[in-house]
Amino acid sequence: MSESCRHNGRTSCTVPSSEQVQDLLLQAEKLCAGRQQRFTELRRKVLELVCQYKQPVGAYDLLDDLKQTGRSAAPPTVYRALDFLQSQGLVHRLATNNTYIACAHPQHEHTGLFFVCHRCGFTQEVHTDEIVQAVRQQAVTLDFTVEKAAVEVSGTCHDCQSGNDDV
Amino acid sequence: MSESCRHNGRTSCTVPSSEQVQDLLLQAEKLCAGRQQRFTELRRKVLELVCQYKQPVGAYDLLDDLKQTGRSAAPPTVYRALDFLQSQGLVHRLATNNTYIACAHPQHEHTGLFFVCHRCGFTQEVHTDEIVQAVRQQAVTLDFTVEKAAVEVSGTCHDCQSGNDDV
DNA sequence: CAAGTTATGTTATATTATAACATAACATTT
DNA sequence: AAATGTTATGTTATAATATAACATAACTTG
Ligand SMILES: [Zn+2]
Ligand SMILES: [Zn+2]
Ligand SMILES: [Zn+2]
Ligand SMILES: [Zn+2]
Numbered sequence: 001m002s003e004s005c006r007h008n009g010r011t012s013c014t015v016p017s018s019e020q021v022q023d024l025l026l027q028a029e030k031l032c033a034g035r036q037q038r039f040t041e042l043r044r045k046v047l048e049l050v051c052q053y054k055q056p057v058g059a060y061d062l063l064d065d066l067k068q069t070g071r072s073a074a075p076p077t078v079y080r081a082l083d084f085l086q087s088q089g090l091v092h093r094l095a096t097n098n099t100y101i102a103c104a105h106p107q108h109e110h111t112g113l114f115f116v117c118h119r120c121g122f123t124q125e126v127h128t129d130e131i132v133q134a135v136r137q138q139a140v141t142l143d144f145t146v147e148k149a150a151v152e153v154s155g156t157c158h159d160c161q162s163g164n165d166d167v
Numbered sequence: 168m169s170e171s172c173r174h175n176g177r178t179s180c181t182v183p184s185s186e187q188v189q190d191l192l193l194q195a196e197k198l199c200a201g202r203q204q205r206f207t208e209l210r211r212k213v214l215e216l217v218c219q220y221k222q223p224v225g226a227y228d229l230l231d232d233l234k235q236t237g238r239s240a241a242p243p244t245v246y247r248a249l250d251f252l253q254s255q256g257l258v259h260r261l262a263t264n265n266t267y268i269a270c271a272h273p274q275h276e277h278t279g280l281f282f283v284c285h286r287c288g289f290t291q292e293v294h295t296d297e298i299v300q301a302v303r304q305q306a307v308t309l310d311f312t313v314e315k316a317a318v319e320v321s322g323t324c325h326d327c328q329s330g331n332d333d334v
Numbered sequence: 335c336a337a338g339t340t341a342t343g344t345t346a347t348a349t350t351a352t353a354a355c356a357t358a359a360c361a362t363t364t
Numbered sequence: 365a366a367a368t369g370t371t372a373t374g375t376t377a378t379a380a381t382a383t384a385a386c387a388t389a390a391c392t393t394g
Contacts, residue, residue, distance in 0.1 A: 038391080040341070059381070074344065079382065084341095095262035096317055098381060115311050124309060130301035135320055138295045143325040144282050150263055150319045153302055158310040205360085207372070226350070241375065246351065251372095265350060341390070348383065358373070364366085 021051045024102065028090050031106060037088060045069065046081035047090055047102065055121045056099030094123070096152045101125070111135070111149040117157035124157070188218045191269065195257050198273060204255060212236065213248035214269065217258055222288045223266030261290070263319045268292070278302070278316040284324035291324070 028047055032039035049065045050057060059078050066073040082100055085091035091100050092112040101123060103112075113131055115124045131151060139146045195214055199206035216232045217224060226245050233240040249267055252258035258267050259279040268290060270279075280298055282291045298318060306313045 038341075040390095042342075072343065075382070076344085076384090077342075080342080095319070113305075115306065115309055117311075118314065124311075126305060126309070128301060128305045130304065131298065134295060134297035134301045135318070138280075138293060138298065139282065139320065139322070142282055142291060142293070143328070144284075144291075144320070145323040145328055146320055147285065147322040149321075150317070151302070152262070153306065153311070153313055153316040155306070155314040156312040161310070161312060205371075207359095209373075239374065242351065243353090243375085244373070247373080335394105337392100337394085339390100339392075341388100343388070344386090346384085346386105348381100350379100350381070352379065353377085354375100356373100356375080358371100360371075361369085363368080 021048060024051060024104075028088070028106065031090070032088060035088070037084075042071075042077070043081050043084055045071070046078060047085055050085070050091055050100055051102045053101075056094050056097065056101040056116075056123050058099050062100070092125070094152055095150055096154065111151065113151045114153065115157070116152060116154045117160055118154050119156055119160040122157050122159070188215060191218060191271075195255070195273065198257070199255060202255070204251075209238075209244070210248050210251055212238070213245060214252055214257055217252070217267055218269045220268075223261050223264065223268040223283075223290050225266050229267070259292070261319060262317055263321065278318065280318045281320065282324070283319060283321045284327055285321050286323055286327040289324050289326070 025044060025048060029039050029044070045066070046062060049062050053061075059075070059082060062082075063073055063075060063078045066078060082091060082093070086093060086100075089106040089109060090103055092103055092114075093100055094112075094114060094116065096116070101114075104125065110127060111132055113126045113128055115126065117123070132149075135149050135151075136146065138144075192211060192215060196206050196211070212233070213229060216229050220228075226242070226249060229249075230240055230242060230245045233245060249258060249260070253260060253267075256273040256276060257270055259270055259281075260267050261279075261281060261283065263283070268281075271292065277294060278299055280293045280295055282293065284290070299316075302316050302318075303313065305311075
């Protein structure tokens, strides 16, 4: 299901549900294999941990989780794994709150576009051609070669707008 | 000159030049006065320091600068001033590299759109209606209430593309 | 297996930012 | 002007995030 996906236009993407995690891990394994990149146990484990969160997660939370598994772990352990996962497009880093989130469709390159609810933390990745195109067009105007773009919008999500102040 | 400015469409904005700093400080003073906000000596000084950099500057660099002036200063000193300046739209924070930059036209609210050269550090703020509009449109689709948006594009600026590897 | 490369373990430290509480400055009312 | 409330700053300590540096282990390739 997540093997092939079409993200034309403004398609929204969700964090994989529990039953999809294994699928996504398999996908990640294939992706890395195809690129001659080593999808090690540690990297798999970290990606799995990231996936298990419904929301973006901090590096030190992942570190705590890793320690729980009995495995030896220090900050570099998790940061190196996250660096690798990011380099493969399997994980995005949200700069505005120093968190990490699994990408639901790493099979094609893309800029991370995120809408982050600062009330409940719900974070939605989207693929909006208009945004990407607008950034690209501005880059042309500036004669700027884009390497990567971060678009992080914070505000209130649909569910949190319903007037109830106590979620 | 910076008193009234028209940023219709894709207008680029630069960090104020040295001779413009006093103008910008005066503008900031008026702006705060009009809002019943206290533009204290400390806040003025921090804004001035930020303006004096041609590139985004880190909080601890500003802290060092503050100390040079003889004034007592600790991290909270500069962070509180920066928080205030951000709240008034006088300064933007770049989340992708934890730096702060003066806004060249704080007189109207806007999202910060930045193109950051990772080679020379040159950072260009732009006002691109297309980008803002595209984000807004996507927010409508998601029924998401935007509070603030951060768009930070990193790559190579015009000057750094000229093939020379040793700037 | 040997040699080279890449990944991980480990310790220490750098960098960025905030908590908490005391004091000072300013504003407002009497 | 004194009293009072509010906002800003000083000060100390610490939290939160991330990396440097170097040793060891694992994997890869010839
Ligand atoms: Zn993604
Ligand atoms: Zn929400
Ligand atoms: Zn601005
Ligand atoms: Zn450059």
